[in-house]
Amino acid sequence: MVKAVFPAMVIAGATSAALLPASAHAAGGVHFASDVFVERFQPAPGGRTARILERADQLRPGDRVIFVVNWSGRKDGGFTVTNPLPRTIAFAGGADGEQEVSVDGGRTWGSLEELSVRDAYGHMRQAHAEDVTHLRWRIPTPQALAGTGQMTWRGVVR
Template sequence: MFKAISLAIALIMPGTAIAANNVSLSSDVFVERKVAKPNGTTALVLEPPTTVTPGDKLVFVVKYKNVGRAPATDFSVTNPLPKAVAFNGTSDGTEIVSVDGGKSWGPLADLTYLGGNGEVRPALMTDVTHVKWTFNRALSAGSGGKLVFRGTVR
């Protein structure tokens, strides 16, 4: 089985190898912590996720950049949510989401959640399985940016 997959990949590889290098994509995850400052105020700081427990607020940062010479058209970024993370919104609100494992997409307010027992209700943040940003314009050569969303450890 494993060998067969490798073989199939090897066969389709040549066509995609060069083009794939056109866009770079990186993912970072931080933990949001409240830190008491000496002057009595509380500051929110982002820390590396060295110690993470249920209830902790995570900040996901996805950076993308077109490192090739040609524009990348029909560009989109998708981040499937890890099972143990409940979606908690994005910083810009321009995302679409899926609550059914990536089958259907839309703004959260437009989606309906189908429960296993026939339950049907408006979708909630905690139902989100995937978050996706689609770009109207081509990603021109050399340009890039970052996408930020938040999640809570279930």
Template sequence: MRHNAANSRLWQIVFGPDEAQWIMKRNIIASAFLLLWAATPLIAGWGSPARAQTQSGRASAVTLRSDVKIERIERDANGIEKTVSYTPKDVAVVPGDNVVFTLFVHNPSAQPAMGFKATNPIPAAVRFEAVAEDWADLSVDNGKTWGKLANLKIKIKGAGGAADIERPATAQDVTHVRWVFADAIAPGAQRTVRYRGVVK
């Protein structure tokens, strides 16, 4: 979908500048999500592939399959609120939508998979909210360091040559999620891990 200057001027004439900007942003996000959703079934997180490795860094025989759902709170015919899940291709994805990323980890080999870990970057269009597994590690510096969110820090460059300062990291600082499986994944077994985010 092209969003050139002519389209921008037309939308501003019809809707006004503020509403035109919102419509353009909504359409751009929806188009991007559809393109990334259709790219490949093995992509975990809209164009951000999860890496399957052993703890020694070697490629693993374990396979990864991802699933992405948009969750919305809707009212049924009786006015009762319920959570409804959609695939990104079935709805117009907009800022503020809740997103659930699920990673299915499968060991197709005849041998137990020892020391397995999977690393998933957070998509640029999504703000991290939480990971389901309390044993998962997070990174706020693109995978350079890992830990629990409460222990992570963000370094801020000091102005005018002043010393750098640190502040506690928050969920919106998270760039990557990593799951390191402490126990072996049995032959033929499947594990499931997931994290949640919000569309920016």
């Protein structure tokens, strides 16, 4: 099984370009491309609210962002994608719930409900979304042989 790891991503100068890996990364014939979108809501006709997705050019604290990682290529045996979260982004959930999370730098993995962390007083508590440090997706052989796929997750700029 091939493991793809995206480099640590940080926000520099409040632009989204620093949130993306410097270039597409290959993992044994699998190629990755990332995008970041800001999710905004605005009034729409009939008292509705319209959801607008814009490519992230400038980011401000509180912005809701959607990360999209597209992959292409075929890999027999499947592969794993690990994505460290930028410290300036708080995890706000995955679009499909297929990801595992880590709250300790990638040492242990599970669903958020299964993990715990020590609070400032040394007591254990259930982990919260803002404790997430890494995301991981396991792409099984049938999907890996399909040739393309997408992983998405949400965050909030701290």
